[in-house]
Amino acid sequence: MHIVILGPAYPLRGGLANFDQRLAREFMAEGHKVTMYTYSLQYPGFLFPGTSQYSDEPAPEDLDIKVVINSANPLNWRKVGRELRKLRPDLIVVRYWIPYMGACQGSILRQVKKNGHTKVVCITDNVIPHEKRPGDTWLTQYFIKPVDGFITMSASVQKDLQHFTDTPSRLVVHPLFDNFGDPVPQRAAREKLDLPDGPLILFFGFIRKYKGLDLLFKAMRLLKDRNSRVLPKLMVAGEYYGGKEEYEKLISELDIENQLIMRTSFIADSEVRYYLSAADFVIQPYRDATQSGVTPLAYHFEKPMLVTNVGGLPDLVPDDQVGVVTEPTPGSIADGIEQLYTRGAAHYLPFLKSEKERYSWAKFSEAILDLGK
Numbered sequence: 001m002h003i004v005i006l007g008p009a010y011p012l013r014g015g016l017a018n019f020d021q022r023l024a025r026e027f028m029a030e031g032h033k034v035t036m037y038t039y040s041l042q043y044p045g046f047l048f049p050g051t052s053q054y055s056d057e058p059a060p061e062d063l064d065i066k067v068v069i070n071s072a073n074p075l076n077w078r079k080v081g082r083e084l085r086k087l088r089p090d091l092i093v094v095r096y097w098i099p100y101m102g103a104c105q106g107s108i109l110r111q112v113k114k115n116g117h118t119k120v121v122c123i124t125d126n127v128i129p130h131e132k133r134p135g136d137t138w139l140t141q142y143f144i145k146p147v148d149g150f151i152t153m154s155a156s157v158q159k160d161l162q163h164f165t166d167t168p169s170r171l172v173v174h175p176l177f178d179n180f181g182d183p184v185p186q187r188a189a190r191e192k193l194d195l196p197d198g199p200l201i202l203f204f205g206f207i208r209k210y211k212g213l214d215l216l217f218k219a220m221r222l223l224k225d226r227n228s229r230v231l232p233k234l235m236v237a238g239e240y241y242g243g244k245e246e247y248e249k250l251i252s253e254l255d256i257e258n259q260l261i262m263r264t265s266f267i268a269d270s271e272v273r274y275y276l277s278a279a280d281f282v283i284q285p286y287r288d289a290t291q292s293g294v295t296p297l298a299y300h301f302e303k304p305m306l307v308t309n310v311g312g313l314p315d316l317v318p319d320d321q322v323g324v325v326t327e328p329t330p331g332s333i334a335d336g337i338e339q340l341y342t343r344g345a346a347h348y349l350p351f352l353k354s355e356k357e358r359y360s361w362a363k364f365s366e367a368i369l370d371l372g373k
Helices: 015-029 074-087 099-115 136-144 155-162 186-193 213-225 244-254 269-278 294-300 330-343 345-358 361-371
Strands: 002-006 033-041 065-070 091-096 119-124 149-152 169-171 200-204 233-237 260-263 281-284 305-308 323-326
Touching (some): 002 015, 002 074, 015 033, 065 074, 074 099, 119 361, 269 294, 281 330, 305 330, 323 330
Parallel strands (some): 002 033, 002 091, 149 169, 200 233, 200 281, 305 323
16 A cells, blocks of 8 residues: 555654654555655644754654645645645545644645545544643544544543544554664663662653643652652653743752752653663653553553553553552652552563553554555
């Protein structure tokens, strides 16, 4: 088949771009021709809270990436849609994660569908966004009409999708993020990152309110107040997406500066494996969630996890097997951190190795191609 992936890819950076590129390589390994259509402008500046949307890494030489979509220009949508209509790919795999993209993607796909040939399958990260804005519902309704099938990666997104459409959909777990290299020995990873010895937990990824980092900071204070025998350092590795001043104020108020290692710049792809390898456990203290790309990343590096009982997170992290599931409160999170260290990583490792077999790119590809028949 000729497959087009329409979504974030190089020179854009971040989890979505990494996912789309890894999926492209899976399709290619299966013998399909793959072309990627990505954004020359993904977000206008006022919608992007980080420092840069673009990668500093070298361009991937094995992928055919066309940087042509301007998310804010309707004339561009028409042009790209006509180009794809004439190209007549057998399948377009489109990525939908925020309603802002609904007008752009929906318009492009309407043009494409006029060729009477191309099937469209959407990978749906969110139908209802974590951070809501006026017009979200209309934009999603506009987007979904030309789509022939949907892939969701959590039961909560699957349920949300059913409020909008009865178009066929499949629930498939988020595949392993295995494109960041192999794990390295913990000591070597800590030397690489200039980290101290001793217990170390990791919060990884963009810092946004719904991810509950403030709850984790309060949990760290509770561990200190309890004189807990478990008092790990917390490494925060990821870029602020708003609220930096509030977090810094909270850290000062809680007097936990000496319990934290703050690496709050963007983590380059080539550095990811060192951060995951250096930690004992990965902590996801989310207030709200659908699924998380950090979970399959932790699976790949075989790191036990703490997740909160929100959205699809508990479905991906069986309690007391792959990690612990807590309530999204500081007390419960502090209890969970103590439980992780009491059990020890060796308790979780057999379950991690077994459970990660579910997170296959081949299974994910198979579900997409089945919907796109």
